[in-house]
Amino acid sequence: MRAGKIAGVEIIVNNWFLGLIAVFAVAGLADKALLIVSAVLLHELAHMLMAGGLGYKVKQVELLPFGATARVERLTDAGAVSEIMIAAAGPLASLGLAALCYVAAGGAGSWQEEIYFYGETHLMLAGFNLLPALPLDGGRILRAVLTRRRDYRAATAIVVTMSHIISCLLIVLAGLIFLLDYTVNLTMLVAAGFLLLTARTENTLAGFRTMRILARKKAELIACGIMPTRHLTAIEDAAISEVIALFGPEQYYIVHIVDQNFKLCGALTETEVWEGLLKKGIRARIKEFL
Structure with a gap:
């Protein structure tokens, strides 16, 4: 009431x-x-x-x-x-x-x-x-x-x-x-x-x-053109579930993927991770998203 x-x-x-x-x-x-x-x-x-x-x-x-x-x-x-x-x-x-x-x-x-x-x-x-x-x-x-x-x-x-x-x-x-x-x-x-x-x-x-x-x-990134960003580094065999567990609500995330020799394999935005999650599933490894 x-x-x-x-x-x-x-x-x-x-x-x-x-x-x-x-x-x-x-x-x-x-x-x-x-x-x-x-x-x-x-x-x-x-x-x-x-x-x-x-x-x-x-x-x-x-x-x-x-x-x-x-x-x-x-x-x-x-x-x-x-x-x-x-x-x-x-x-x-x-x-x-x-x-x-x-x-x-x-x-x-x-x-x-x-x-x-x-x-x-x-x-x-x-x-x-x-x-x-x-x-x-x-x-x-x-x-x-x-x-x-x-x-x-x-x-x-x-x-x-x-x-x-x-x-x-x-x-x-x-x-x-x-x-x-x-x-x-x-x-x-x-x-x-x-x-x-x-x-x-x-x-x-x-x-x-x-x-x-x-x-x-x-929406904030499109409207302002810039926003606080946090970078994460993940070994290519890391579980995607462990990566998204580190995502917080107050910053946008960029994930750098490295191989076993710590050479850069590529990078994923937070948006790419979530969109890939719908196709690959929660049990996937981060290298599968590249």
């Missing part, structure tokens, strides 16, 4: 988020529901400020049950360091706000209970978002770290698998709580369902990222 715009950023309220707020309202905790909403907005504001500081434009923010997701222009094309900085900004802000609440609660008088609750909300928001599951911040950080060693799609698949495992563990934990004291933990069940459904979407989108990045690079 669209809730309007703030400073040109469209605000979307996810149905799962509405359901969680409705549960709090039915339980007579509408005031606490408002505190949760403000905590989520502050968490997301930290992401937006970091993204803006790194030169990315925030187009849309979607409020989710346990955080929010910012639709940042070209964020999927960002390098690992940028993605880690943007993803980490939210949990760090929530942890900082939680600390401030606990410090302030001591002299809050009659507001002490509310401030403690607000601090706990920030703490839980940070803790949940640091779980290594997509689309949470922890999952994005882990994926960015993994892309230093593997391609984006493989890194996404690993984190999606972890997301499914965490979802199952949350369901099992909710079941144990029910068996021990006959209490249904709706929050935990909503979290499990949310992660199961949204992780699949991340896996699907990952498959389109490589071609989108290449198209952007080609």
Whole structure:
């Protein structure tokens, strides 16, 4: 559901988020529901400020049950360091706000209970978002770290698998709580369902990222006539999978191929590598592309 715009950023309220707020309202905790909403907005504001500081434009923010997701222009094309900085900004802000609440609660008088609750909300928001599951911040950080060693799609698949495992563990934990004291933990069940459904979407989108990045690079090169380039050198028998694993989103790549005596055999542009990959396959050797 669209809730309007703030400073040109469209605000979307996810149905799962509405359901969680409705549960709090039915339980007579509408005031606490408002505190949760403000905590989520502050968490997301930290992401937006970091993204803006790194030169990315925030187009849309979607409020989710346990955080929010910012639709940042070209964020999927960002390098690992940028993605880690943007993803980490939210949990760090929530942890900082939680600390401030606990410090302030001591002299809050009659507001002490509310401030403690607000601090706990920030703490839980940070803790949940640091779980290594997509689309949470922890999952994005882990994926960015993994892309230093593997391609984006493989890194996404690993984190999606972890997301499914965490979802199952949350369901099992909710079941144990029910068996021990006959209490249904709706929050935990909503979290499990949310992660199961949204992780699949991340896996699907990952498959389109490589071609989108290449198209952007080609468009920038045509428009500007020049762009930052990185050169790689590969032995002619190197697997093409090992070569493309080194391709990053922020530079255009030229691959120099040498033989066993380190004599230059030829060179390939990043575009030639990707186009050749469609014909030769992921198991091919780089010399087959010449």
